[in-house]
Amino acid sequence: MLEYLINKGKNILLSLFIFLVPVRTFEQVNNTTLVITFKNIRSNIGKIQCAIYNQPAGWPDDGKKALQYFLINLEKNSIAIDSQTLIYTISFPLKSGKYAIACFHDENKNNRLDTNFLGLPKEGYGFSNCSSSALHIPSFEECSFKIEEGKKQTITIALKYIFLS
Numbered sequence: 824m825l826e827y828l829i830n831k832g833k834n835i836l837l838s839l840f841i842f843l844v845p846v847r848t849f850e851q852v853n854n855t856t857l858v859i860t861f862k863n864i865r866s867n868i869g870k871i872q873c874a875i876y877n878q879p880a881g882w883p884d885d886g887k888k889a890l891q892y893f894l895i896n897l898e899k900n901s902i903a904i905d906s907q908t909l910i911y912t913i914s915f916p917l918k919s920g921k922y923a924i925a926c927f928h929d930e931n932k933n934n935r936l937d938t939n940f941l942g943l944p945k946e947g948y949g950f951s952n953c954s955s956s957a958l959h960i961p962s963f964e965e966c967s968f969k970i971e972e973g974k975k976q977t978i979t980i981a982l983k984y985i986f987l988s
């Protein structure tokens with residue numbers, strides 16, 4: 824009988840231990856709404872492809888180091904203010920922190936930024952929080968903006984086209 828009570832006591836203690844040990848939970852991240860206004864869009868042909876980075880490593884050339892990608896089909900998925908301005912709203916989980924976006928207007932839908940023989944872009948391109956320059960790729964820091972988890976953030980990306988169509 825004593826052995827029975829001891830074993831029963833061990834089972835009760837084990838059950839209590841299982842319930843009292845803190846369980847590791849995955850960090851929950853609230854959706855953040857990011858409203859992007861694209862300016863200076865040359866046409867509604869093609870799509871705008873964007874990559875979001877949360878670190879300077881890989882910015883803006885190494886897409887493998889981008890945190891997330893998204894694209895906007897200009898022919899059917901947009902809210903246009905006028906012929907050259909588009910407002911696009913996306914909502915996805917982002918932690919509080921610093922981010923930067925690089926994008927280009929893929930007019931011919933070949934999924935790459937076309938360049939000429941000198942390496943200059945033939946299609947429009949732009950960066951968050953930063954004016955584009957033909958002679959200089961801005962740094963992650965120059966293009967970065969802060970996100971507060973669960974909040975709405977609005978940014979503007981002005982596309983630049985070096986060459987006429």
